Amino acid sequence: MATLLYLLALPILIYLHFKPKYHDSIPARFFLKNNARFTEKGIWFHACSFGEVRSLSPFIEKIEPSSVRISVITQTGFREASKYPLAQVRYLPFEIFLPFWIRKQKVLIVMEAELWPLLFIVAKAKGMKTVLLNARISDNSYASYVRFAWLYRWIFNSIDLIFAQSLEDEQRLKTLGAKAVHVCGNIKAFSRYEVSHVYPKQPNKRVVVLASTHEGEEELILSHLTLLPNDQLIVVPRHPERFAKVNRLLSAYAENLGKSYMCLSKQNSLEADVILCDTMGELINLYAIADVVFLGGSFVDGVGGHNPLEPAFFGTKLISGEFIFNQKVLFDSVTNVFTCKAEDIKNVFDSIETYPKSAIVHHGDIEPLLEQILGK
Incomplete structure (x- = not known):
């Protein structure tokens, strides 16, 4: 056969x-x-x-x-x-x-x-x-x-x-x-998480990372998001084959808001208002400087979520969608993850500064x- x-x-x-x-x-x-x-x-x-x-x-x-x-x-x-x-x-x-x-x-x-x-x-x-x-x-x-x-x-x-x-x-x-x-x-x-590259964080900037996003999630999250003037947005698609499509989306998004835009592959720095991470292996480095993380694979049904331990290790404010059925064991190992439906993204994000940071409950032996x- x-x-x-x-x-x-x-x-x-x-x-x-x-x-x-x-x-x-x-x-x-x-x-x-x-x-x-x-x-x-x-x-x-x-x-x-x-x-x-x-x-x-x-x-x-x-x-x-x-x-x-x-x-x-x-x-x-x-x-x-x-x-x-x-x-x-x-x-x-x-x-x-x-x-x-x-x-x-x-x-x-x-x-x-x-x-x-x-x-x-x-x-x-x-x-x-x-x-x-x-x-x-x-x-x-x-x-x-x-x-x-x-x-x-x-x-x-x-x-x-x-x-x-x-x-x-x-x-x-x-x-x-x-x-x-x-x-x-x-x-x-x-796992123990170590950065491979240290990105200097811009003064007075709040770094918001859309991490491991899948088809449809960038548009969904951004449509419910109201960024503050001091917010820096970094989007990290899960799959490299989607980089070109997300690049077009973010370029138009930044232009519409009058914000600067760049791709990380073209300039290895974080100097724009909106940034596409179109290189592999950088997500850990970005978690290390992130203030707020939207963890993808969870806002549209079918994927089942991604690993929350990585952003929690760095004490980010962590927001996930409701579809985390493939990662339930890992989510049980993290405190202060805020799961929400798409229509609640705006309320959660607007109040995020009042929420505690995420943390890992324990590491295994x-x-x-x-x-x-x-x-x-």
Whole structure:
């Protein structure tokens, strides 16, 4: 079946290859271009994207650098994984290639919902310990999992150890046939956040950041926002392919208000009234100087929210939309997050100076979890 799907999809894959978003990933994943096998006997982490790779840093930093193997799906994930010194970084090939592409490692650690059947089955057949880390099943997707319960029971037979984000996730996983499930919370709670670049903050400016925004959220938030004269607005879209579209939107927005505008990629400073962050990896640096953060992925239904720990770490005034179903565990770890519907954005923002700053309730301890995973 997988081979048939691969053959039928070839024309689409060739077409997508010419899009910047897939220029490197499709040749590597579906044609094995520049995608050699890992050398043996390492610690293999598999994550999908930028955020998942970054959340693995507390684990990777405690492992011998030359032992680290990281496979990813996206190009942004690949670039982030490549920052780890001496790590072997690859794109995960399409399923039909895995039986001969995979070499035996000490352990395979897969993030969240990356339940590729042959990934676990082949890894287990080659003698690896297999771990599913940070596992969760959202409210929206649970019905779909139950519908294909036979498939997941088959996959879970090849997974030795599962660490779930919550008791609810644990119960849902067991219902689907998972065994050896432990609750450890969301591993992002183990992260420590450090800036890579210090932006000087302009005197008497209140920095308002629209963070990790998705399609439709910029227009939605801005339509309910009344900026003060001393406000500096910085917008950080979640996906690079949307930079051009958001650039046009913000340029017109700034012109309409008579405010100065710039793109961060053109001038690595924060001197305009309205700024588009069109470079990757800068959000943490912007959180460090932000006074108010609107956390995207939560004002339109379907995404389920993003990580509130990062802005809370820097003590921002934190505003989120109501749709946070994929991040409930993390939101429980943060105090003073103000969730609101779109129509309430104006009231919340206008009163934000009377609200307390956000803060992280606690950080997790990674050592016991790492010992369980590696079998120390």
